[in-house]
Amino acid sequence: MPRGRFLSLEGGEGAGKSTQARALAAALREHGVEAVVTREPGGSPGAEAIRALLLEGEPGRWSARAETLLFAAARADHVEKVIRPALYAGHWVICDRFVDSTRAYQGVAGGIDDADVLALHAFGSEGLLPDRTFLLTVAPEVGAARATERDRGATDRFASRDAAFHVAVAAAFATFEGRAEGSPERFRRIDASQPPEQVTAAMLHDMADWLP
Structure with a gap:
């Protein structure tokens, strides 16, 4: 059976990644593609803990x-228990965040060297990278407002950090385009300030040559 496609959705707080992961999966199923939606950190029982x-x-x-070590451990379990088995079964996997979030949050914004993040990823997850990574972009202030409305005051440790941190994260994601290790074609920037259905349509359009 052909290996499935691995897609990741990346971006700062409030970019709409979770909503778009579900919408993209539904759209792919309409094309006859079996899609699995998962998330990071989490996705497997060990990683959820x-x-x-x-x-x-x-x-x-x-x-x-x-944080970098914890994310790498969670990702290793997630890849072993959920992502690789789904891909080998021919399913498409849509992951709400993957290693590029660690590169942005703990790496650029947190001061951890990118080479160290990728070395941990090479060991823990055998260097698995998505076939396509969609960078969902919104202005940091728009994302912050969306996240506040979404969380209704119950923010997590990352969403509650100051504006300067989130600006640094947004800038970090922007630097990844064109310099993915050996695969600059992996990244696609999507304007997430558009209506949700247009965001989904833009991702589908980008994958038209992969669809049945």
Whole structure:
């Protein structure tokens, strides 16, 4: 059976990644594609346990170095237990965040060297990268407003960080286009300030040559 496609959705807070992951899966199913929606941190029982450690508590609960290690551990379990089996079964996997979030949040914004993030990824997840990564972009202030409305005051450790941190994260994602390790074609920028259905349509259009 042919290997399935691996898609990731990336972007800052409030970019609409979770909503778009579900919408994209529904659209793919209309094309006859079996799609699995998952998320990071999390996606497998072990990774979900680590998710609680990462998202709960005060912003300073973990250093960027400790966060990087926790994310790498969660991702290793997620890849082993969920992502690779689904791909080998011929399913398409849509992941709400993947290693590029660690590169942006803990790497650029947190001060961890990108080479160290990728070395951990090479060891823990055997260097697995998505076939296509959609960067959903909105202005940081728009994303912050969306996240506040979405969370209704119950923000996690990352969403509650100051505006300068989120500006740094947005800038980090912008630097990844064109310099993905050996695969600059992996990234596609999508304007997430558009109506949701137009965002979904833009992603589908970008994958037209892959669809049955």
